[in-house]
Amino acid sequence: MGDGAVRHIGAAERRARLALRQRLAPGARAGTPEEIADTLVALHGTDPATVYLAVAARLTDPGRTVAETERALYTDRSLVRMHGMRSTVFVFPAELTAVVHASTGIAVAARERAGLxxxxxxxxxxxxxxxxxxxDATLTALARRGQxxxxxxxxxEPRLKERFVYGAGKSYEGLHTVSTRLLRLLGQEGKVVRGRPLGSWTSSQFRWAPAPPHPELDIAGAQAALLDRWLTACGPATEADxxxxxxxxxxxxxxxxxxxGARRVQLDDEEAVAAASAMGWVTADDPLTAPPAASAPWAALLPALDPTAMGWRHRDWFLAPxxxxxxxxxSGNVGPTVWWGGRVVGGWAQRADGEIVWRLLERDGVGAEAxxxxxxxxxxxxxxxxxxxxTPRFRTPLERELTAA
Structure with a gap:
């Protein structure tokens, strides 16, 4: 996986890469949601609002966020909300759905069906x-309705309303409807996707739609393609990442x-070193001959579950422990974060009256300009x-504190 000397990439250089490759520096912002999703590979979709907030943070004109993202998701269908890595719901570029399904969806769906x-x-x-x-009856009905x-x-299909007890006698015992479990399974199998919600862009009550047709790909080839795309956006990354x-x-x-043909690089992330994983990986064509030009300090307010904040397992290089x-x-879900110069320095929230409030938790190098x-x-x-x-789907201590103040 690469020959020759192993180059060192320090935390400062990784933060400079993040500013540009994650489209967070003002000069790196994009014109459309499609450009953003294509660059980042995936937008977290577990919380519907995250998709729009993540796009707005990276869009040249955030005032177009809702209209443009809804166009991409529901009119042009150039973006697709579906299950992906770790059986989590993401929004992907439509052309990547076959790669995601083959690389991650097939194995997850097989386990889910057997478990159900x-x-x-x-x-x-x-x-x-x-x-x-x-x-079969459900898919036929969905094809007829469209969504x-x-x-x-x-x-x-009235049998969708039938219920069964899950985990009888366990602490997590619950009553599940067939529709809830089956539609989730069909989504993991790449047969259905989430369509337009019943409410606004923050609603989690989605319609279902037939999945767009896509070719069946070789699993190993799809995994290589997905990893190459992700390392282009997020490299260097450790094996644990x-x-x-x-x-x-x-x-x-x-x-x-x-x-x-990924190439090795040396990292100095203390968290990675402690985990005996200080070796990182970049793509074969990563421009290692010169580090990216350092961008001017920049600020960003990223939403809960933002793909940048959730992009790596080892985060000490941008987030102080x-x-x-x-x-x-x-459960390890990140809340709304405040960024300055490639580091998380605080958090933000929206109060009941609509006010956006924030607090800086890190003061090292964070002054009046920040x-x-x-x-x-x-x-x-x-x-x-x-x-x-x-209101984030997963509430965090600082977000709760800021909204209660």
């Missing part, structure tokens, strides 16, 4: 033949690194959000 059938059997629910009949909610589909982001086995990551308890929930720049970004965010209220 096992749970149904334990609950005394009908068998695989019955489930296949319901599935529909689970409730609408249940009118065509790669296995975490993709959800693949370490053997699959190593195979993909070999396939794309002391800040994590305030900015992450107990405060003015952050205030300007808060005004930029407020100007296009308008009267819409945003």
């Amino acid at each position: 059938l096992q749970q149904m059997a334990a609950a005394g629910a009908p068998d695989a033949v019955w489930l296949k009949e319901v599935e 529909a909610t689970a409730v609408e589909l249940a009118r065509d 790669l296995t975490w982001w993709t959800g693949w086995k370490v053997t699959e990551v190593r195979r993909a690194l070999t396939a794309i 002391a800040l994590r308890p305030a900015l992450f929930d107990r 405060e003015r720049a952050v205030a300007a970004e808060a005004d930029r965010l407020r100007s296009w959000v308008g009267g819409v209220r945003i």
Whole structure:
């Protein structure tokens, strides 16, 4: 995976790369949501608002965020919301859906189907033949309707309303409808995708739509293609970063690194060193001969689950460990963050009256210039959000504190 001397890439250079490759420096912003998604590979879609907020932070004209993102998602369908890495919902460029499905979706879907059938059997629910009949009827109804909610589909296929007990006798016991589990499974299998929501752009009540047709790809080839795209946007990255982001086995990551001719670089991330993983990887054509020109200090207000903040497992090079308890929930989901010069320096929130409030948690190298720049970004965010209220799906300590003040 590369010959010759191993070049060192320090934290400052990684932050300079991040400013440009993640389209966060003002001069690197994009004109359309498609450009942003293509650059970043994927936008987190678990929280619907994150997609729009992440786009707005990187768009030249944030006032066009909602109209342009809805056009891309629901009119042109140049962006697709679907299950991807780690069985998480993301928004991908349409041309990448086949790669994502083959590289990550197939294995996850197989486990999900086996698990669903096992749970149904334990609950005394009908068998695989019955489930296949319901599935076929559901897909037929969806094709006829074009897009529909689970409730609408249940009118065509009443068996979707049937329920079974999941985890009987366990602390997590619950009553599941067939529609909830089956539609999720069909999404993981690449047969359906999430369509237009019932409410505004912050709504999590989605319609379902047939998945766009795509070719069946070789799994190893698809994994190599996805890893190459991601390293272009996020490299250098450690092996631990790669296995975490993709959800693949370490053997699959190593195979993909070999396939794309990835090159090794030396990192000085203390967190990575402590994990005995200070070796990073970049693409074969990464311009290692000279570091990227350092951009002027820049500020950004990124949303909860932003793809940059969630992009790596090892984050010490842009996020001080002391800040994590305030900015992450107990499951490891990052909340809204304030950035200055390529580092997370605080967090922000929106209060009930619509005011955007923020707090700096890191003062090293963060002075009056930074405060003015952050205030300007808060005004930029407020100007296009308008009267819409945003509450992150996963609440974090600082976000809760700021909204309660």
